[in-house]
Amino acid sequence: MSFQQGLSGLSAAATNLDVIGNNVANANTVGFKGSTVQFADVYANSLAGASGGSGSGGGAQAGTGATVGAVAQQFGQGTITTTNNSMDIAINGNGFFRMSNNGAITYTRNGQFHLDQNGFMVDNSGNQLTGYKVSPGGTIITSSPGPLQIPSTPLPPQPTANVTAGVSLSASATAPATAVFNPADPTSYNNSTSTSVFDSLGNSHVAALYFQRQALPLGPLGAATVTAGSTAMALGSTAGLAAGNTLTVNGVTYTISAVTSPTSLTVSQPAAANFTGAPTSTNAPSSSWNTFLTVDGAPVPSPTAAMSVMTFNTNGTLATPTGPVPSASFTPAGAAAQTLTFNFAGSTQFGTSFGVNTLAQDGYATGQLNGINTNADGTIVGKYTNGQTKNLGQVVLASFSNPEGLQSMSNNQWAQSGTSGVPLVGSPTSASLGTLQSGAVENSNVDLTAALVDMITAQRTYQANAQSIKTQDQMMQTMINLR
Template sequence: MAFQQGLSGLNAASKTMETIGNNVANAGTVGFKKSQAQFADVYASSLIGSGASPIGIGTKLARVSQSFTQANITGTNNPLDIAINGDGFFRMADPSGAITYTRNGQFQLNKNGNIENANGSLLTGYPVGANGAISNGAAAPLRITNTALAPKPTDKYNVNLNLDSGKPVIGAVFDPTDPTTYTNQTSVGVYDSLGNSHVLSTFYVNRGPAAPGAGNTWDVYATVDGTPIGYVPPAAPVALTSIAFSTGGVALATPAVNANLTLTNGATSPQAVSVDFSGTTQYALEFGVRDQTQNGYTAGNLVSFNLSPDGKVVGSYTNGQTYTLGQVALARFADPNGLLAQGDNQWVETSVSGPPVVSTPGNSGLGVVQSSAVEESNVDLTAELVSMITAQRIYQANAQTIKTEDQIMQTLVNLR
């Protein structure tokens, strides 16, 4: 009798429709992964085996498999919306501390500065150590603290310039207030240990050749906020350093020299600043500063943050500096289909999925992440609607086998 086969076919078609309906319902769910009902045929057991030409007794649902294929990535206006491009899951810690995994990257900051999803689960990652380096320990809930970035006092100043070889030799005693006692001057803003800005000025005096046939020597003097460095007036001026040039205009040696800044505003004093004149030349060109850099900055408050492809959360501060606040952790599994679905786009590991490989984006086979973006559902509505029509036809066909079997039974009952 075909009643059993037809009934199993109706159940199979119904399960297929349920799976398709769930896919269609979640076509707009961020990070959703579509499912597919998979079936197996069924044979009746017998004491002497199944025989040479067995007829099955229908079909059964073998499993519902999820497809973890990559979906389209769409941009958003929220910097904490994160999309994974490639393999991996976000590693989440729920309010009870249990670890779950998701592809839904819609996050926001809670009142404690943790990055959480709509369910209150916290995104885990690697914090920043005291030295500013990413910790390589166990992943823990990420936290973005809105604390001020401490100032960094300037300790390096690099200046690359050209000194005009056509300028006259000056024999007068240097006086920073008298422009006739120096050839050229340039200034740069530097910072003390409190983040206050000071003006470091350097003065260049052409002293002429040290000996007949030699290149010129230039004395370099310095002041901070107008106060001479290296001597206290009315003592005789002391040069910060001297730069000797070859007859071809190239500096014979440009070692870095320390300028000790004397400060009286409560900051660390004296403050040593290494001044490096590498690349400085003396050609028949106008005086010019090709490049000058200093490595200090004032204090700053956090104004925004974004995510780099390797998962680093980078904060931007009011002083123009950026600072790494942490790094997102991702996890991947040997068999993602072995994960146990928990709803809300969450999965947990099982013995079938295997243990997670947890690392940073771009490492250990993991994908990269994209800020201000989300991964859409990977449901193809066109394919689902076609499958829906097919499932409907299968349901009708199985119903027809039951109807036909009923007609045959009726014929047998009516035999006389």
């Protein structure tokens, strides 16, 4: 008789209880991966034992007990819980964070990060999170990953260079009463709108656009003939004129009552005297609009001149300009000279009231970093006080052909080993790598209920092995007492 089977069972069961206890202890450890004990049976290696001693073969061997074959970690996905820290990152799927400690590389699933005094993203042990860096313009540089550092420097200002202005002008609008544009005189333009633009120092300025409808050209109307006491007026052509328009003839401004033919019309008041001559003005509109620009109330250019002329097709769509329109150069106080390039594409002239469909510009003031967010593909995006965003880096993940072969270390870290295979490093969502979730962590994958049940089972196994030793002891005592 032998105590070996029972002793080996006690040792294996004790190891199992240790592993289960470690799982329970780390049930609340972020990124922890539970382990299971894999047992193996043990047989004595002897040639004599292979014959069984009675011709029955190796199947007659009783075995010498059990041993622990391996303690295998289970890399199943843990549940993801949101946090109030935007720097926390959870991995959903395959992969490990790649950490650096003075060049020593380790791997983890614990995404609880913060910034150290130098702006590096680190874990609670001071290990630096690694990833791809960015160019000054925010382009990801997918070369060798290195420690990710979040710059605290302010985002430099960008002077406005381009303005997109899509407006809806009214087809029923008439030419303004005052033909010479003056931004201070609302009778010299039909509509206006404004937006903020920025200079090279990041200072804000008000750029205002004014739209002035051009009157119908007088030349095609020809000579006007009026007769004293009559409301009839003859013209070379009445094309473009309509009831309600005004027409100035011989110093008298007449309001058109009706257009009666291609060459005649009636007006609201009779003529005081006979006269034949060219009209001197009209508020009848053409399909063209003058566009004027002021910056902080000052005309650009100065003296005042139209920046561009917008013309429209008969269906109300923009005919000209067909491309960008540069303004004249202007120099804000203390800043560099600049020009604004306007894009009026999408502007229309329909039978509706004036409206602004699009008004945007590409400049901004200086801004301070006030938050970061990590996208699903690992791109770290900085948010600035001026409303701008900028790529600050990209977190990388590493995968292994045999993650169970990784060497476990303290503080939720693993290290590469000979059986894990080499790390395959890439950006999240690429190849077989998982996605990232900002402001969240991956909880331990230990099922506490199942672990407690396993603990009860392991305890019963330990007790059973202890009982087998007790039985062996009783049997041996019986043999000693034989006479």
